[in-house]
Amino acid sequence: MxxxxxxxxxxxxxxxxxxxxxxxxxxxxxxxxxxxxxxxxxxxxxxxxxxxxxxxxxxxxxxxxxxxxxxxxxxxxxxxxxxxxxxxxxxxxxxxxxxxxxxxxxxxxxxxxxxxxxxxxxxxxxxxxxxxxxxxxxxxxxxxxxxxxxxxxxxxxxxxxxxxxxxxxxxxxxxxxxxxxxxxxIKLPNAKKKDSTGICFIGERPFREFLNRYISHAPGPIVDERGRRLGRHVGLSFYTLGQRQGLGIGGVKEKGAARGSGEHAPWFVARKELATNTLHVVQGHDHPWLLSQRLTAQDASWIAGAPPAPGPCAAKTRYRQSDAACRVVQASGTDFTLEFADGQWAVTPGQSAVLYEGEVCLGGGVIAAVDDRADCSKVTVNDCD
The missing domain is CATH 3.40.50.620 (HUPs)
Incomplete structure (x- = not known):
């Protein structure tokens, strides 16, 4: 300056x-x-x-x-x-x-x-x-x-x-x-003050407890990729893609686990189906349902005032993530589409996809949709195994 x-x-x-x-x-x-x-x-x-x-x-x-x-x-x-x-x-x-x-x-x-x-x-x-x-x-x-x-x-x-x-x-x-x-x-009184985390208006209270005060919800089924009913959720709004804790369902032995080992792979939220009020879960961090190589974002905002040209780029789909190599398929003043070199884990609608060129932040938008690898209703069960 x-x-x-x-x-x-x-x-x-x-x-x-x-x-x-x-x-x-x-x-x-x-x-x-x-x-x-x-x-x-x-x-x-x-x-x-x-x-x-x-x-x-x-x-x-x-x-x-x-x-x-x-x-x-x-x-x-x-x-x-x-x-x-x-x-x-x-x-x-x-x-x-x-x-x-x-x-x-x-x-x-x-x-x-x-x-x-x-x-x-x-x-x-x-x-x-x-x-x-x-x-x-x-x-x-x-x-x-x-x-x-x-x-x-x-x-x-x-x-x-x-x-x-x-x-x-x-x-x-x-x-x-x-x-x-x-x-x-310089002896500032807050020199050792702990960094604030989380959302400011929620504070230290449990997230579900806070959200329950403002959002209507209806319980519904929790099912796996084969349609097996594993339990009931308390309302789709209380879950996010990739969530592992707080699902309230028992384990089902991981495929391929040794007989009698008693080992169970953890469950992750993979999809929320509003039309049927169904929560879809899968076992294993690297399950295909949790990986996406293409996304579309809306409500775009570009720091330079104009969208980047189609071509190689890097992006984050969540804050605590390294830049991921991708390609801008198309970008306008209102939306854009990205294709990633590798599948991105638990890409979540509502979160921001932010684009970078080296150390320069180009802008971003709100994730609206991901490719159909995150929706295994469009592929065969064998493809999702």
Whole structure:
């Protein structure tokens, strides 16, 4: 970024990454203002919601750094733009990623607008990603964070040129260990605070317990690839493809296991059939029903403003995944189709497929459909053995 001193508003979450972000920018001589975003109000006084403690931590950081902090309530915007869509997707049998939508609609839209109303020239967050201006194209690029184990570009793939031009990710240039070291060195009160995980509005409570409050559900059969009924599910919305835990079904001996060994291969969710309210499960992590080599995604968003040309690429179909070699079959402003060199495990409708060219994130979309290897009703039983 320019060496010109600027007024920069930092999203202080109460965590160590955003705290070090504010410190680094202040150390560079910028005028730094902190904003704590409250995105969820339900259960705010319960053991499951940490927003009150997070604000106290953020305020303590601001005090140590000597910067102002403002508490801003975006709960209404979050409920309308993020949570309502989250529920619609689950009710439809898909598995959405609310963090992607939260970044696009709240952290880099509502927050950005509020920051500029305060006279900010830039905003900054504690995300592990980088922004680079490409002089050849004149465009801003979203890059992976230097720390590959913490890279968050997957969650930021819906950002636009306007948003990237006004955003800084200082800790994207650092490894997490260095962020922790800096925090301890300047004696930040949250230097050793545990990283937050999971979905912000669910907190530490069991996911099924939370979802049960908002989504209607009906029990139905759990069957294997041969149509054998193994048990009953509690509602299709409570399961996701590739899920292994919480199925509540006994084992069936793995094919080929030694007689009398008593060994059972684990069961995995392979398909949710809404028309018959049936949950299909298979045994074994590498069962063909769990592998897909082609997907179609919708609601595409491209960082450059235009889709990539058909040809070789790399993509992630879930956050904690290495880039997988693939080919862009077709891509438009609204959808795209990918073919992978190798079968991808448990590709899940509702999740995001995000495209990369080296360290540059190109954009992505919401997975809508996968190839028929994930639907063995279209192949013979022998093909699925």
């Amino acid at each position: 320019s060496s010109k001193k600027q007024r920069i508003v930092v999203g202080l979450s109460g965590g160590v990454d955003s705290a070090v972000t504010a410190h680094l920018l202040k150390a560079q001589g910028h005028e730094v203002v902190g904003i704590f975003m409250k995105n969820w109000e339900d259960d705010d006084d319960s053991e499951h919601c940490s927003s009150r403690q997070d604000f106290l931590d953020a305020a303590s950081v601001a005090d140590v750094l000597g910067i102002e902090i403002e508490h801003v309530n975006f709960a209404a915007e979050y409920k309308d733009r993020v949570f309502a869509e989250f529920l619609r997707e689950y009710q439809a049998g898909r598995t959405p990623n609310p963090d992607v939508l939260c970044n696009a609609e709240i952290k880099f839209k509502a927050f950005l607008d509020h920051a500029f109303a305060l006279g900010a020239e830039r905003i900054a967050t504690g995300h592990y990603a980088r922004v680079r201006h490409n002089p050849a194209s004149g465009l801003f690029e979203l890059l992976k964070g230097v720390d590959a184990s913490k890279d968050q570009s997957y969650f930021l793939h819906r950002l636009s040129q306007v948003q990237l031009a006004r955003t800084l990710f200082p800790v994207g240039e650092l490894h997490k260990s260095e962020v922790r070291r800096i925090a301890a060195e």
